[in-house]
Amino acid sequence: MFLIKLVKLFFYWRADPAPLNGEDVVIAQSFGLRNGGPGLSNEALVKIVKDIRCLKPKTLVIAQWEIGDQLGSFPNLQIIREHRERGKYLDTREVLAQAKEYCKKKNVGKKAIIVAHPEHYLRVQWAAEKMGFKVTPIFTQQVPYDKESIQPWTRSKTRFIAREVPARILYLLKGWI
Numbered sequence: 001m002f003l004i005k006l007v008k009l010f011f012y013w014r015a016d017p018a019p020l021n022g023e024d025v026v027i028a029q030s031f032g033l034r035n036g037g038p039g040l041s042n043e044a045l046v047k048i049v050k051d052i053r054c055l056k057p058k059t060l061v062i063a064q065w066e067i068g069d070q071l072g073s074f075p076n077l078q079i080i081r082e083h084r085e086r087g088k089y090l091d092t093r094e095v096l097a098q099a100k101e102y103c104k105k106k107n108v109g110k111k112a113i114i115v116a117h118p119e120h121y122l123r124v125q126w127a128a129e130k131m132g133f134k135v136t137p138i139f140t141q142q143v144p145y146d147k148e149s150i151q152p153w154t155r156s157k158t159r160f161i162a163r164e165v166p167a168r169i170l171y172l173l174k175g176w177i
Contacts (some may be wrong), residue, residue, distance in 0.1 A: 005177070008122075009168040015121045015137035023136050025109040026052055026059055027099045029092060029124050030066035031117035032146050032154030038066050040146040041117055041154065046070040048115050048140060060108055062099040064090065067115075078102050092120070092167075093127055093176055100131050110134060117143050119160050123168055126177035 028049050031041040038046070045067050053059065053074070061068075061077045068079030080098045083090045103109025112133040116124040118140050125135045149155050153163040171177040 005172055009172060010165065012122055013119055014141075015118075015125055017139040018136050020052075020055065020113065020136060020138075021111075023056065023111040023113045024059060025099070025103055025111070025133075026056075026061045026063075026113045026115060027096065027124075027128065027133075028061065028063040028067045028115040029095055029117075029120065030064040031120060031143070032149030032151045033066050034146065034148050035150055038070050039149050040144050041149070042066045042070065044143040045115055045117070045140075048138070048143070052113060052115070052138070059113075060103070060106065062102055064095050092124055093171070096124070096128050096131055096133075100133070111136065113138055116140060117154075117160075119157060119164060123164065123171060123177065127171060130175075130177055 026049060028045060031045065032039050049061060049063065049067060049071065061074060063071065063077065063079055065079050065081045068077060071077055080095050083094050112128060112135050114121065114124050114128055114135055121140060125137060128135050145154065145156050147155050153159045
């Protein structure tokens with residue numbers, strides 16, 4: 001099993017989308033940020049969340065703040081703004097951990113739709129599944145990289161993959177995926 005996971009870390013980069021069916025939560029992970037705004041990647045992720053909400057209007061949405069702030073007075077929205085440990089970077093795993101906590105409190109979240117950048121998607125999905133979510137993967141290939149992002153690793157595919165592979169290895173070694 002470990003060997004299969006190790007192979008996936010290096011060679012799997014796309015989630016296989018599945019039809020929506022009974023999901024009760026959308027978990028939206030941000031990707032990059034521009035000075036003065038969410039940036040192209042997050043704007044595309046916001047559109048995906050809005051499209052899902054049109055199909056599933058009562059679904060709880062839990063979004064990292066770069067996305068959540070763009071949703072306005074969206075009903076049934078929980079925004080994650082900071083790490084629970086003061087001063088720590090709000091990373092993928094922390095967003096999922098807070099989402100899980102919130103779902104438990106609201107007694108929802110057994111079936112989740114993940115909204116994330118395509119190259120980030122599988123790590124988010126694997127980590128969410130490790131935390132107990134049943135994930136319905138969706139198509140997010142239209143989400144671009146933003147060359148003006150303040151996070152250099154989110155400006156291009158080459159930069160992101162160079163950061164993502166070690167992140168995946170770390171997640172595997174820590175038992176998070």
